[in-house]
Amino acid sequence: MTDTPREELVLDxxxxxxxxxxxxFDVVDMLTELTxxxxxxxxxxxxxxxxxxxxxxxxxxxxxxxxxRDLELFQLQIEQGPCMDCYATGxxxxxxxxDAAAEARWPRFVPEAVNDGFAAVHAVPMRAAGLVLGxxxxxxxxxxxxxxxxxxxxxxxxxxxxxxxxQGQAPTPSxxxxxxxxxxxxxxxxxxxxxxLREVLDVSVEEAFAVLRAYSxxxxxxxxxxxxxxxxxxxFRPILIADITQFAEPTS
Numbered sequence: 331m332t333d334t335p336r337e338e339l340v341l342d343x344x345x346x347x348x349x350x351x352x353x354x355f356d357v358v359d360m361l362t363e364l365t366x367x368x369x370x371x372x373x374x375x376x377x378x379x380x381x382x383x384x385x386x387x388x389x390x391x392x393x394x395x396x397x398x399r400d401l402e403l404f405q406l407q408i409e410q411g412p413c414m415d416c417y418a419t420g421x422x423x424x425x426x427x428x429d430a431a432a433e434a435r436w437p438r439f440v441p442e443a444v445n446d447g448f449a450a451v452h453a454v455p456m457r458a459a460g461l462v463l464g465x466x467x468x469x470x471x472x473x474x475x476x477x478x479x480x481x482x483x484x485x486x487x488x489x490x491x492x493x494x495x496x497q498g499q500a501p502t503p504s505x506x507x508x509x510x511x512x513x514x515x516x517x518x519x520x521x522x523x524x525x526x527l528r529e530v531l532d533v534s535v536e537e538a539f540a541v542l543r544a545y546s547x548x549x550x551x552x553x554x555x556x557x558x559x560x561x562x563x564x565x566f567r568p569i570l571i572a573d574i575t576q577f578a579e580p581t582s
Contacts, residue, residue, distance in 0.1 A: 356552035416453035516554035523557035
């Protein structure tokens with residue numbers, strides 16, 4: 331039995347994502363899946379999306395691993411790293427080896443990235459209507475360039491992310507900025523719901539998010555709508571939590 335050709339995997343992923351854009355979908359859930367696809371399709375160990383708000387501040391939208399999440403948040407804290415440069419310039423960034431030269435460029439970021447087990451970092455921009463909406467960060471555990479094929483796939487997924495946020499409407503600045511606000515607001519309420527479930531279920535944040543997504547998919551509900559009800563409907567919350575708990579893995 332032969333492995334599925336990479337080109338077929340990429341086309342299947344793009345086809346699946348575009349199919350979802352043609353029906354009712356949740357933006358935060360869709361962008362989470364996009365990030366996961368990056369990790370599976372590209373020659374990288376992890377990926378993360380940063381999205382800008384209307385005030386030009388970047389926020390973490392999704393990440394495939396805890397290490398990638400922590401490193402993306404660290405970039406935001408120190409305002410230094412590949413995603414920050416990519417967002418500032420609107421151009422791809424690729425560093426094949428996190429060595430002394432890279433550390434001279436990002437003196438605080440590189441030691442942290444290396445400590446997290448990464449050896450190469452890359453980023454591609456999210457662009458629409460002449461605006462840079464954010465950046466897709468890619469992190470490798472072995473040194474290496476992001477080849478032309480991987481760069482094209484990454485940029486394609488970043489474009490799909492932009493379409494997901496804009497939801498098929500013309501990308502004018504007057505339309506883009508409210509969509510950014512809506513997407514970030516949705517991500518905020520999902521983060522709150524993850525924190526609540528983490529405490530209630532006594533699991534990690536990653537496991538709480540997996541349970542929340544599994545429940546939303548099983549019930550055919552938008553992830554952000556579910557999270558919003560969980561946080562805002564105090565009377566129904568205990569019933570909802572009891573139902574969601576059934577999707578959690580039993581602890582040993």
